[in-house]
Amino acid sequence: MTSPHPRGNTSILERQERLIDEFELFDDWAERYQYLIDLGRNLPPLSPSLRTARNRIAGCQGETFLSAARQNGRLFLYGASDMPVLAGILAILVRIYADETPSDILRHPPVFLDRIGLTRRLSPHRRLALVRIHERLLALASDLEARGKLAS
Numbered sequence: 782m783t784s785p786h787p788r789g790n791t792s793i794l795e796r797q798e799r800l801i802d803e804f805e806l807f808d809d810w811a812e813r814y815q816y817l818i819d820l821g822r823n824l825p826p827l828s829p830s831l832r833t834a835r836n837r838i839a840g841c842q843g844e845t846f847l848s849a850a851r852q853n854g855r856l857f858l859y860g861a862s863d864m865p866v867l868a869g870i871l872a873i874l875v876r877i878y879a880d881e882t883p884s885d886i887l888r889h890p891p892v893f894l895d896r897i898g899l900t901r902r903l904s905p906h907r908r909l910a911l912v913r914i915h916e917r918l919l920a921l922a923s924d925l926e927a928r929g930k931l932a933s
Contacts, residue, residue, distance in 0.1 A: 891915065
């Protein structure tokens with residue numbers, strides 16, 4: 782299994798800083814939203830086998846999914862949404878956390894969301910969806926971390 786989002790040699794914190802820098806290149810929120818939507822369009826297609834009720838994120842408008850698999854102690858993340866802004870949120874979370882250990886994911890909250898001002902700019906429904914997506918990410922990491930400890 783290979784990840785569609787290679788992490789290279791950068792840490793979660795470095796990737797968050799890079800994303801903050803990217804969003805700061807845009808002068809207004811219309812441009813930032815468009816960039817977020819563009820990032821969502823670049824998510825790799827989600828396999829139909831992962832579009833299950835188990836991977837669906839409750840509380841999101843439309844169909845929004847987040848799935849993970851563990852290989853060599855790292856989490857591979859896969860997401861999709863038919864809502865463009867939510868797809869963008871998934872894309873940035875996948876970009877930041879893909880191919881990391883579950884414990885690293887659990888230790889590093891997505892501080893970039895506040896620093897780029899996204900949480901303040903989202904509608905209440907989208908903010909709730911963001912919370913649900915993040916909760917799903919944490920649940921996946923916690924579950925896979927626990928399974929990894931059981932296997933040790």
